[in-house]
Amino acid sequence: MLSTMQDVPLLISRILTHGSTIHGTSQVTTWTGEAEPHRRSFAEVGARAAQLAHALREDLGVVGDERVATLMWNNAEHVEAYFAIPSMGAILHTLNLRLPAEQLAWIVNHAADRVVIANGSLLPLLAPLLPHLKTVKHVVVSGPGDRSALASASVQVHEYEELIAGKPTTYDWPELDERQAASMCYTSGTTGDPKGVVYSHRSVYLHSMQVNMAQSMGLTDQDTSLIVVPQFHVNAWGLPHATFMTGINMLMPDRFLQPAPLAEMIEGERPTHAAAVPTIWQGLLAELTAKPRDVSTLGQVTIGGSACPPSLMQAFDKLGMRVCHAWGMTETSPLGTIARPPAHAVGTEEEFAYRLTQGRFPTSVEARLTGPGGERIPWDGESAGELEVRGPWIAGAYYNGPDSEPLCPADKFSEDGWLKTGDVGTISPDGFLTLTDRAKDVIKSGGEWISSVELENALMSHPDVAEAAVVAVPDDKWGERPLATVVLKEGATADFETLRAFLADEGKIAKWQLPERWTVIPAVPKTSVGKFDKKVLRRQYAEGNLDITQL
Amino acid sequence: MLSTMQDVPLLISRILTHGSTIHGTSQVTTWTGEAEPHRRSFAEVGARAAQLAHALREDLGVVGDERVATLMWNNAEHVEAYFAIPSMGAILHTLNLRLPAEQLAWIVNHAADRVVIANGSLLPLLAPLLPHLKTVKHVVVSGPGDRSALASASVQVHEYEELIAGKPTTYDWPELDERQAASMCYTSGTTGDPKGVVYSHRSVYLHSMQVNMAQSMGLTDQDTSLIVVPQFHVNAWGLPHATFMTGINMLMPDRFLQPAPLAEMIEGERPTHAAAVPTIWQGLLAELTAKPRDVSTLGQVTIGGSACPPSLMQAFDKLGMRVCHAWGMTETSPLGTIARPPAHAVGTEEEFAYRLTQGRFPTSVEARLTGPGGERIPWDGESAGELEVRGPWIAGAYYNGPDSEPLCPADKFSEDGWLKTGDVGTISPDGFLTLTDRAKDVIKSGGEWISSVELENALMSHPDVAEAAVVAVPDDKWGERPLATVVLKEGATADFETLRAFLADEGKIAKWQLPERWTVIPAVPKTSVGKFDKKVLRRQYAEGNLDITQL
The missing domain is CATH 3.40.50.12780 (ANL, N-terminal domain)
Known part of the structure; x- marks a missing residue:
């Protein structure tokens, strides 16, 4: 009717x-x-x-x-x-x-x-x-x-x-x-x-x-x-x-x-x-x-x-x-999201943490997280997946010229038409999104995901580290494993064993996520807008141009 | 495209x-x-x-x-x-x-x-x-x-x-x-x-x-x-x-x-x-x-x-x-409208006047005023017309059963599909609506509209008047003219001449709008929800059951 x-x-x-x-x-x-x-x-x-x-x-x-x-x-x-x-x-x-x-x-x-x-x-x-x-x-x-x-x-x-x-x-x-x-x-x-x-x-x-x-x-x-x-x-x-x-x-x-x-x-x-x-x-x-x-x-x-x-x-x-x-x-x-803390958090210590998230989805933006094997990831605030979204102001294709069918590359759109954002993160039960990585930078290790950004932030919190970039490299057993590339501060004395122990300390990083491959580089390569250019590092590794220490 | x-x-x-x-x-x-x-x-x-x-x-x-x-x-x-x-x-x-x-x-x-x-x-x-x-x-x-x-x-x-x-x-x-x-x-x-x-x-x-x-x-x-x-x-x-x-x-x-x-x-x-x-x-x-x-x-x-x-x-x-x-x-x-005063009026004497209007239309509600001859009435805050509206949450018909075409009575919908609200009022240049009457109660006199509500309010502001209702009655020369029906307070002494002069005083009511026909009634008939039931008065007049004084 x-x-x-x-x-x-x-x-x-x-x-x-x-x-x-x-x-x-x-x-x-x-x-x-x-x-x-x-x-x-x-x-x-x-x-x-x-x-x-x-x-x-x-x-x-x-x-x-x-x-x-x-x-x-x-x-x-x-x-x-x-x-x-x-x-x-x-x-x-x-x-x-x-x-x-x-x-x-x-x-x-x-x-x-x-x-x-x-x-x-x-x-x-x-x-x-x-x-x-x-x-x-x-x-x-x-x-x-x-x-x-x-x-x-x-x-x-x-x-x-x-x-x-x-x-x-x-x-x-x-x-x-x-x-x-x-x-x-x-x-x-x-x-x-x-x-x-x-x-x-x-x-x-x-x-x-x-x-x-x-x-x-x-x-x-x-x-x-x-x-x-x-x-x-x-x-x-x-x-x-x-x-x-x-x-x-x-x-x-x-x-x-x-x-x-x-x-x-x-x-x-x-x-x-x-x-x-x-x-x-x-x-x-x-x-x-x-x-x-x-x-x-x-x-x-x-x-x-x-x-x-x-x-x-x-x-x-x-x-x-x-x-x-x-x-x-x-x-x-x-x-896509906006970070207005929920009523119960306003005026409490939790409030600032909510403000640091990417925020909540409005009614018209549906969201789901997809894991490395295509499985749905729960909204538990801990499990990470690639963010996919759906809604009346979300793209479902790209323009491909006046006489062509629209482009729907499989790495950008799911089979059922959702946009794959290329962003990896968690969603809390009350719908707050926290992004942790770009999907292309995440390390797919034995069916689980390791966040490159989390490893980098942990590394950069060490006093001897000026900059650090972590990229995925091929691994026969696990599919991919993290490679830690580190820029040391002048006069720094920390070696890789020390840095690895620092990461493991107090459970900062889970043991199975700790990198085995390490290298020191003079500077992290950057894109024109100043972001880490990880494809350069991946290429240097593939071409054997990095001096790798295996722990 | x-x-x-x-x-x-x-x-x-x-x-x-x-x-x-x-x-x-x-x-x-x-x-x-x-x-x-x-x-x-x-x-x-x-x-x-x-x-x-x-x-x-x-x-x-x-x-x-x-x-x-x-x-x-x-x-x-x-x-x-x-x-x-x-x-x-x-x-x-x-x-x-x-x-x-x-x-x-x-x-x-x-x-x-x-x-x-x-x-x-x-x-x-x-x-x-x-x-x-x-x-x-x-x-x-x-x-x-x-x-x-x-x-x-x-x-x-x-x-x-x-x-x-x-x-x-x-x-x-x-x-x-x-x-x-x-x-x-x-x-x-x-x-x-x-x-x-x-x-x-x-x-x-x-x-x-x-x-x-x-x-x-x-x-x-x-x-x-x-x-x-x-x-x-x-x-x-x-x-x-x-x-x-x-x-x-x-x-x-x-x-x-x-x-x-x-x-x-x-x-x-x-x-x-x-x-x-x-x-x-x-x-x-x-x-x-x-x-x-x-x-x-x-x-x-x-x-x-x-x-x-x-x-x-x-x-x-x-x-x-x-x-x-x-x-x-x-x-x-x-x-349809909501009365949030515009920025320039907030904190000024104008603010309260804006709050008393019916308010402004949102983007999705288009509005226009139509005069007695079907002509468009300008948004000047003074000229009155019947309010017609259009928009994605405005009715364009009535339900007429599962197997029938929807109902579009001509007194409720215009030929181009707008809803005729049956409300008469003015719209200011900045889009604030002020309703003055119901269309069916307005008096259509010589191609112009006289508001029954305006006359009633003016009459009821006289100390001797308890209630007053004004209805349209047929008139050979003007088409319709207002009939003033008045309930006097106990012990009141004002006569019709006095009340008419009171209305004309200080230009409260334009001279051509002043009623010629007057009558005293014991009480204004009311509907089940307490509104003036003007169709009863119109019927009483038509059947000759009111004692009319012509001034």
Whole structure:
């Protein structure tokens, strides 16, 4: 039996219309580096989004579900693009300006972007790419920056403000299927080609509702959110959409992501919430220590992207900024978990431990852990497995071009359609996730898993150890065993026997998990973003280039 | 282009599974009238819901989308029924125990309910109905109450606890279409047969997310909600579902809805939130004035159903309970608006005025005002029109039996599918709704609308007037004109000329709106729920039974 409810699709144009009317006086404030930031009301953003849609359709000929890319910082114009492009039925493709040029070109060609909207300050990055972009016909430039790099470009170049000037300030947004693509974002894995995740109107809408739920970020129109996490990075964690849903004011840093201007923004604009990755907060903390500012309004800070060190969390607590951990990835829109301690822990010693977990799953995100043999791992807070998730804003495939079936690689999706996150961890009986490792770094020893991260942390807590990386190496008997690669501090005297005994001491590490293979290295190889590059170590071992001691 | 998101349906079983695992320690506390209330964890409720589903399917033979009715107070077993019935694919039909017996029987027959789950205390109401119920095969009795009334019943009678005992505590909930019917609720209009509104899994799920948004009720697992609004009344405003989504503890009054036990519950169980209609709060306020209790935990009180008088709001403010107005109806699930003042008004003199409005629409509820000639009325805060709404949890039709097309009467639904609410009011530019009248009571005079309520309120502010009702009567020149029917206080001396001058004074009422026709009546006729029964007055006028003075 069907319900008698109206069948109204969940569309981004609905969020836009709501925000620009009912919350028309809320503001997007963009930092300019000058005395006064730039302010634009939601009503103005809505009117300009309509103008942009008219310009894209009528002047640039964007039709159907063509892709319009953005190469932009967080600012009001980027918000306009966020709403105009999906609302008109086209697809917003946010380009990660930190990617190597080659990858950027590959991505633009793979998505077959027809238009790129770029900030003037990013033209030095864009101009050299243009000869390699096969489908781009138009570049629209917004904001300050030297335009001369585009002088000899073979594409049509437009000024954003000139393009939209005089266009009607309303648009008859089409009634789309809520499952239609709205935006896309490529993940840059360490191996293989980047993979495109395509969000739908439905997924963005539901995710925005979740972000605004009191148990998630829980903001209202009384709040101002400093959105440091880039709009080119998983939809800025859904904040630009969530803000329009409830009138939350946005404070946008544009290209001013250094600690000093961020501290100035907080003091001057008095945001109540901020969202960023830990690196940004480390820098801000150092800045605030060196030069104290009034940051008293900033009560809530959402940290994701990677785990927040306990020391950083405590330092922020002291400043009155309450850090709330969240976990997600491009494939999860990204809200997967958020660490709000349960009622019984609030105000107790347990509370901090709960805050250090990745957090709890919301209703719409189902989770399960899978062991090395494909078996289900219980939610006991101790047994580790690879995290798999399912839900209406979780990817079930990757984009594979307009005429191809979507990609569903077996290492990323289970047979029954769940996303394999590649993260390994435990889940407590009350649903709190603690991540311990990446699945590819875990050591599969005799049907059990050994966490490389746990061994590394234990090793690095020894006073003689500067750094340590543990990788899996093949073993005839156990399948895989851990290899400990250690960087010793200057003048350190500890030998491998001592370190092994240190690990075993007080049951820190179970006996069967202790490494037999050890080596000293001068430094742990790192990736471009500073993470341990373990595939280099595995290769060095395979090629016999490491001097191994067997205990 | 389709997205690469997973296609996961929004199902009530998902809310149940989430609440009973991740929030398994949250509690449903049911008042018993004894020293200790009854406590049941969400995990237990989840296990018992699975047992109930097994019993309904295996013992009572409920299959497909058959209807299972409840005739119950707010209590833990009613919550179990709320989740078990829709999750297994059947349809929950909540029966309003305040309806006249005839209407109840009509409704049960119309819905073709196969099973009725009833509280023992309500058997005196149910037993005499049974001979008139054509489709009911089973009655399941839960909780205290004399069973003897059912001794000679021709249906099969079961004890709830015996029925579910020993059944498996998990159930393999089916993966349903999210647009499938989940529950139904009949509205009891003053004219015509009751009309069935059928909610879908999708509408309930989205509505629950909205209730939990910080800008709506915004509760978390740190909260306990005293749910006074009955579960048979529009899903208790969505709270039983919303609580399982985020672990909000439920405090259920069962049949103890009198002011004294409510005050005891608040003092003893320390809820942080409560939801009820104004009448309940009037009584509670009198009780607290007569016998003060510690009600300091109760920070937020949601009031809906009818407008909260300003004096009541102020009295609650003084007690530290912040009243938040909301508007909705059976056809709107019910959350239509909620009155959270905008940021700029908070802490100013404007704030109270905003709180007295019906509130703002959430993103998912689109609204428009339609004038007497079908024209769109602007959102200017002054021009009145009939409110029409659209959205994924708004009815687009009424249930018309299993083999019939849904009912879409033209006075309830527009040609383009919007719900005509029958409420007349204004909307401010920032989206705040103020209701002024029911559409059927408004006076349509020369293509303009005159609010009967506005005239009544103005009349009743005169010291000589005890009560006043204004109704539309036919007029050759203007179509309709207002008739003022006045109940004078004892010893009052004001004549109609004086009252008319009083209305015109200081522009209180525009000159063209002043009534020409006046009469004195001994009392305003009232409906069974105490509202002015204007159709009686209109009939008396039509039949020439009123003594009219023409000014």
